[in-house]
Structures are given as structure tokens and as C-alpha cells.
Amino acid sequence: MGQDLRTALHVTSVVGLVLAAAMLIPTAVDLGVTGEHWQEFGLSALLTGLFWLLIAMATYGAKTTFTPRFGIILVNMLWWGITVSVIAPLVLGPAQLSIAAAIFETASGFTTTGSTVLTGLDHLDSGTLVWRSLLQWFGGTGILSLGLIVLPFLNVGGLQLFRLESSDRSEKVLPRAAAIIRAIVVIYVGLTAACALGYRLTGMSPFDAINHAMTTLSTGGFSTHDSSMGFFPNSATLWVGSVFMALAGLPFTLFVALFLSRKNLKLDPQVVWFFAIIAGAVALLLVARDGATSPTPRSLSEDVFNVISILTTTGYAAGDYTAWGSLSGPLFFTLTFFGGCAGSTAGGLKIYRLIVLAKMVNVSLKELIHPHGVFPLRYGRERIDPVIFNASLVMSASFAGVLAMSTLVLAAQGNDFVTAVSGALTALANVGPGLGDVIGPASTFQSLPDASLLVLAICMIVGRLEIMVVLALFMRSLWR
């Protein structure tokens, strides 16, 4: 128990040191552009670095075996600890946020949610902008490692389906993990570079291209402009964004398996449904938005872009899509639940869970008609252990329960119904924009009270860790 905590703290301190070092990037950027605020970013790096260095030294030599208990403690320590400890650039730096607002913005970055309390992004200093993008970019690698290595090992919400190997013996996990993390980093960096190049070629400035590439690949959605991607007049920019968001919403296992040249690559049903849902939603939106008139090239690019942005839980906006007919609000609200594929940086329930739910309903109906029949559960062509299916269903139910409770808390804090429910949902699903006048895609979270910002920050991390990993903290048996 004690060793579990110490080891988790040690691993977290290494990540904390990496992020402290990363604060030197906004320092350098500021020096290169205006030179007005580099001391503040430098001081942030120093303070954060010292804090984690002390902890790293205090926990040096801690060692433990990789048990489920350790996995749960480690993952919680990483997301809660890092979020709270790296707020300095937003508090001490030129953004000068309050502690609550900085925790909100940092959680939104690190969980790749993309909601923001900042306005006037177009005139904000480059250091702050690049720090927000870096938070999402690092958060993206974090969640990929989590989703591909730790969570499947824990069978959280049915993620066992997506283990890269069938063995679950703990002594093999850590060395394999190193190879996978290496592959993730190489692929992630490569895709980010390709995306930045794509954006640049469609007319973005180099600074905007790099920032948006980082927040595209992490399905984060922070932008350097108040009007988000709607700022860029070239429709080709939206198409580049659509392609790379879609790539980022696919299971990273695909890319990793290609990279490590595994031969046994199977077509994952969630990939098929991912594209089917995009096609269906765009079709609905075409009818809802354009009705009788035919779509223009620009409106079509916006439709596709916004659907992919919400489905992959990126959360960029190109135009106020919630104002496109009465269907668009509920349509985007529904897409917010869905999320991308398991094993990607996307949040939400994830598409394979929807497939699993549909399969279970189908089998239930067959059993209703033929109570003595036996109907195996399948995912793709494989027969799946019902335990894995159940875990999916239970996670979805927990999601609904946490959503209801968060909505009630936000409402009790004085937020209106649409703000409360869409705010809780967009945070839990790590999407970004909510619905309505207060937190819709045409607005920001700036007007919310500090207490609501903290509730939403908690929701983001709870959602990012697939609910169950956080709920496990409340089980007595974890602490025995």
C-alpha cells in the first residue's frame, strides 16, 4: 500500500518534471516574439520543476509490482496531481487567471477537453497560447498510453477487448509497455508534423499551424482564435482538420500494430461504425441546416468538420452550429455522448460501447422470444466473454449516473438547465463546447462561477479516466 503510493508518486514526479521542462517552450516563444513575459514562464518552470524534483528525490527507489490496485492509484495520481501542479503558467503568466479558472483551463487542456475561460485569444500572448496547446498535446500522449496499456489491463468498461496481446500476466506488462510507448510517441509526433504541414499549405501562419496541429491530434480543440476554426476562410483548412481529427479518433492500436508490424490485424467494427455515424450525422445536418437549398462548398465543409469535431470530442467550432435549425442542438448533444474509437485520444462513451449495447439489446430480444435459446455475444467475428460486455454496460450506466449528479450540482449553483446538463456532458465526454447562450460554441465558460468551474474540471478528469478508475477510489477494499 505505502509502496504503491510512493511508486505512483515517483512516476508522477517524472511526468511533472517533463511538464516543467515543457514550460521552457512558452518561455522561449515569448523571448522570440515580444520578450515581455518570459520571466513569468521561466519562474513557473522553476517552481514546478523544484516541486517535483523534491518529490522525485523523496520517493527515489520506490518499487512495486503492477497490480490493479497500483494501476488505479497511479492513473489517479497522474491526472489529478499533474493537473493541479502545472497551473503556474496560467496564474503567474500574462493570462493571470484565478486559481479556479487556471485549474479549469489546465484540466481542460490536459484531459484534451478544450473548453476555455479565456476570451480575446486573438490578442493573447504567444507563450500562453503555445502552453495551452502543449498541455493538450501532452495530455493526448498520456491518454494513449493509458488507454493502450493501463486500462485494458484493468478491464475498465470492457476495454479488455482492445488488449494488444492476450496475456495479462503482470511481469510482461512493463517491458512491452516501453515498446508501445515508443511507438505511440513516434507515430504521434509524425502525424502532428504532417497535420501542421497540411494546415500551413492551406494558408495558416506557421504559429497557428503548429498550435492547431497539436490540438487536432490530441482531439483537444484549443484554438488560437476566439472564433476557433471558423477564423480560417479557406475551406481546405477545414478539410485538413477533418481528416486529421478523424485519424486521431481511430484506434491508435491500428497505427501501433502497423508500426510494430504485427500481422494479425483484424478490421475492428468500431471503425466501420465511426465512419457510418459521421456519414449519417452529416446527412441529417444537411437536411436540418440547408433544407431545400443546396449546400455550398463552404457549408458542406463546415457540416463535415463540426460533426467530426464533436464526434471525436475535439471541440473545435466552425460557425455556431447549434443555430442551424432545431435539429442541430439535439444532434450535436447526442454526438457528444458517442465519442470516438477506444484506444484513441477521443473521450465520450466510445463507439464500441454503443455497439456492445446494441448487441446486448439484440440478444436480449432473442431471449425474450426464445427463453431457452442460447445466443452468443460477438464483437466483429469473435465470440466475447459476457463479462467484458457487462463491464461496458456498467461503465455506461455509471456515466449516466455521474452526469445526472453533476447536472444537479451545477444547477444548484445557479446555472440554467441547458448550461448545467450540456456543461456536465461536454466535460465528462471531454468534448469542449456546451449548448445554449452561456457555454455554446459561440461563447466560452468565462461567465461561470468559480465553483462551477471546479465541478467541471473534476468532471473532465472523471470522464477522461473512464469513470470507474475514479469511482474505485471510494471503495474501502482499495485502501485495505
Place this chain on the structure above:
Amino acid sequence: MGQDLRTALHVTSVVGLVLAAAMLIPTAVDLGVTGEHWQEFGLSALLTGLFWLLIAMATYGAKTTFTPRFGIILVNMLWWGITVSVIAPLVLGPAQLSIAAAIFETASGFTTTGSTVLTGLDHLDSGTLVWRSLLQWFGGTGILSLGLIVLPFLNVGGLQLFRLESSDRSEKVLPRAAAIIRAIVVIYVGLTAACALGYRLTGMSPFDAINHAMTTLSTGGFSTHDSSMGFFPNSATLWVGSVFMALAGLPFTLFVALFLSRKNLKLDPQVVWFFAIIAGAVALLLVARDGATSPTPRSLSEDVFNVISILTTTGYAAGDYTAWGSLSGPLFFTLTFFGGCAGSTAGGLKIYRLIVLAKMVNVSLKELIHPHGVFPLRYGRERIDPVIFNASLVMSASFAGVLAMSTLVLAAQGNDFVTAVSGALTALANVGPGLGDVIGPASTFQSLPDASLLVLAICMIVGRLEIMVVLALFMRSLWR
């Protein structure tokens, strides 16, 4: 297959004839009060009676065994067939509704939902008012028979938990059913009479007392006044209503078991939670509504009354409870999901399903921490087959899926977000009032387009039949 359909049609025709005969009650009431519209009600009785008499004769002698397939067909035939065939009093009678509006109002009555398209209830003719109450009262007996006899036999959504006997051999079902239905009718009539007496003693007119007693015991919620129960100034009226709605929200198995003097009565956990949820919601509402000021006797009675009204899916309103602070809307929205106890006339997900969900989450978390541990599922003190728990979870997931699809359809028809989502929910859960300016407790469904009324009528029946029984119609294996 053919025999299943014919037999189901024959049983339905008997119920149809009973309802045709029941149309003689508004005929008689109208004769006794104004005498202006008795011919229209009489004509409705005649036409409806003739229609079902022909079908009864055509299907005479049909016989089948009680299989799951027959159960599914029978239940669908009863609710869809009766709803569509008994609209005459609202179309031909003084209410003069359009076909769509009459189907909506009849579905709302027969499913004990309680949403209405009528305004000016205070000046409406007595015949129409009593017919609406009768629809709910008959709908209440229908759902009790369904919930206590047919659905548990089918294991719909985990209702197998609530079988009165452990045997499921089909040859024993029908004779037992007769005894249970007799018990249900006697208890139901007795409670209705007691409720009417209670209302009368608190100052209601005899007519109002009888009408409201019928719509209280069926947790239906139709009123004879536009301001619903807010019309009655005596707080004692609200307390009487609260008591009888709560009784109606309890499992009828309790009363039936007492009546048939079964000895093996166990305390059902859902009953405990039923009262705990009422207490919790009232406490939240006291804070949300009255804040720093202390509640008056009237406001306390309204708080308790509205919470029980929504939780039991009755849907009476005493005051515009959605205007009581920002928490009240989301609170009542959440309560709308819950519903009363299984085996009652209440709709919604039902409290035992929430208990089951919570248990499954708890066991999942234990398994997360101890992957090789074995943690049995219990309901109360009994160990329960996981199959039953799964069925609950699957039904809840289907509920969410149907809710999402209905919301999208309503939004596509031009309804705003809050109207679409709360309208779909209140219909599926058989509650009555929605949220917002259009269909909130201070308003009616009158302003919705016909197409939306039909969608909502379908939702009411789908919800009333616990979703799965209707979805089963779409399975090829049912029709083979």
C-alpha cells in the same frame, strides 16, 4: 402464429367491449348534468361496441398456448389496438379533437401518462372529463395485470425478480392469473373509493373527488382543472393526494400478497429506496425553493406533493414547480427518469432498476480491484441470477436509446431542445408534464404539431410496455 394473432385479437376485443360499455358512463353523466351531448357519447359507445363485437365474433373459438411469442403479441395488440379504437368520445364528442390530438389524449389516458392537449378544463363538459378519468383508471388496471402477470413471465427488463411464484410453467399461469386479477380489481376499487372519500372530506366536490381518485390511483394525473391540483386551496387535499399517489407507486404485489394472505412477505428494497428518494428530493427542493426563508405549511405540502407526483409518474402539478430556483428543473427532470416501484401503475425506469445498476457498478469496482475475486449479486438478501440483472441494464440502455431517437425526431419536427428532450422523456416515462415554456407544468401540449403528438403517443405506449416488448416486434424470429 395465426392462432396467436387470432387469440390476441379475441382477448383485445373483450377489453374493447368493456371500454365501449364504459362509454355509457359519460353518456349517463352528460344526461344527468346538461343533457346536451349524451347522443354523441352514446353513438361513440355504439360504434366502438359494434366494431369490437364484429371482431370478437370473427375470432371466436381461437385458442393458443401461453408462449412468450403470444405474450408479446397480446400485450402489443392490447395497448396499440385499444388506444386507436377508443378515440370516438374525443372526436365525436364535445371536445371535437382532431384524430392526431385524440390519439395523443387517449394514449396519454390509457398509458396513465397524463399529458393533455385540452385547455379550458374548468369549463369542459362533464362527460369528456369523466371519460378521460376512466381511460386512466382502466389503463391502471391494465398495467397492473400486465406488470404482475405477463411481463414477469417474459423476464422483461429484469421483472422476473417480481414473480409472485417461482414456477414459470405455462399451464399454471392462466388460472393463477384469474385469482390475481380478481385481487387486483378488488384492491384497486377499494383504494379508489378511499381516496375519493379523502378528497371529498378535504372539500372537493363529489365530481372532482371521484375523477381525481381515479387518476390518482392509476398514477395518471388527468385533472378537471387547468391548474391541476393547484386549483384546490386546502393543503389537506395535497396531503391526501400525496398519500394515495405514494400507495399507488408501491408494488401492488404487496397488497395482493396481503389480500391472498401469502405468508412469505419480504421487505422489498425498492420500497425503502422509494421513500428515501422522496425524502431526499423534498430536502433538496426545500433548499432550492425556500432557501433562507422557512417553508410555509402550504409550500411544504406543495413540495412533497410535486415530488411524489413526478416520482410516481402521476404528473399532477401544484404550482409551476419548474420555476422554483435553478435546481428544480434538473431535479424534476432526474426524478422523471426514476419512476415508482415495479409492479405498480408507475412508469419510468423503476426504482429497482436503479438499485440493480448501483449493485452492478459496486460489483464491477470490486472486480476492478480484485480481478480474481467472486462477488455475488444480491437484491435485498437474495442472491440473484446475473441474467436478471443484465435484463434490467439492457432495458435501461434501450430506454436511453429510444429517448435519444425520439428527441431527434421531435427536434427535426421543429421543437426546441428542452421541449424535444423533456417531451420525449415525460412520454416514455409516462409522467405527464415536460419542461420549458411550451410543455412545462404551467402549460399543455396543445401547441405541438399533429406529427409531434403522434410521436409522443407512440413514445407513451413504448414506455408503458417497458420498451423491450415493443422492440421485440422488429425481430424476425418473432414472425417465423
